[in-house]
Amino acid sequence: xxxIFCKIVDGSLPARKxxxxxDVLAFHDxxxxxxxxxxxxxxxxxxxxxxFNEHEHELIGKIFYAAKKVAEELxxxxxxxxLVVNNGANAHQxxxxxxxxxxxxxxxxxxxx
Ligand code: 5GP
Ligand code: ZN
Numbered sequence: 001x002x003x004i005f006c007k008i009v010d011g012s013l014p015a016r017k018x019x020x021x022x023d024v025l026a027f028h029d030x031x032x033x034x035x036x037x038x039x040x041x042x043x044x045x046x047x048x049x050x051x052f053n054e055h056e057h058e059l060i061g062k063i064f065y066a067a068k069k070v071a072e073e074l075x076x077x078x079x080x081x082x083l084v085v086n087n088g089a090n091a092h093q094x095x096x097x098x099x100x101x102x103x104x105x106x107x108x109x110x111x112x113x
Contacts, residue, residue, distance in 0.1 A: 005097035009043045018073065023059060024066045026102075035105025036074050036081070040067045047096040049087045067100050076104035084112075 007013035008027060015027035018038055029037040042059050046052060052060060064083075071081050081104035086093040 003045055003095075003097050005039075005041050005095060005099065006045050009041070019066055019070050021062075021066070023062050026066055026070050029101070033101075034103040034108075036076060036103065038070055038074070038102040039099040040070065040102065041097060041099045046098045048093060048098055049085050051098070063098075063100055067102055071102055071104065074102075074104065076102070079104070082108050 004013060008015040009025055015030075017025065017027045019026035019040070023043055024040060025043055026038050026040040029039050040063055042063055044059070046056070067083055071077050081102060084101040084103065085099075086101075
């Protein structure tokens with residue numbers, strides 16, 4: 001198995017975890033782009049957002065609910081935070097295990113780069 005996020009799920013690669021349940025894991029990004037940069041992933045390997053199938057919509061809800069809880073826990077809610085899902089090469093997806101970025105602790109610009 002070569003997927004680095006699957007290795008974080010099975011514990012063979014370390015990560016600074018901030019949230020975990022049966023279906024979802026959240027951990028700090030190793031190369032943070034903001035004072036707070038956390039990744040929320042499904043434990044199940046889904047390569048990218050556009051691979052979600054119609055039977056997995058409940059899992060999307062769980063991922064985003066976990067993101068909300070993490071943002072609250074890390075006190076990002078009042079000032080605001082950004083959620084990002086890079087999907088595919090043009091969007092700069094580099095790890096092909098679906099993840100939602102939670103970025104906070106600074107102001108962001110729009111449109112994104
Ligand atoms: P993408 O560009 O695919 O949307 O984001 C992948 C993210 O995963 C990047 O922000 C990168 O820093 C992060 N990342 C890559 N490898 C590791 C790792 O081994 N551990 C952690 N915690 N984050 C990683
Ligand atoms: Zn994986």
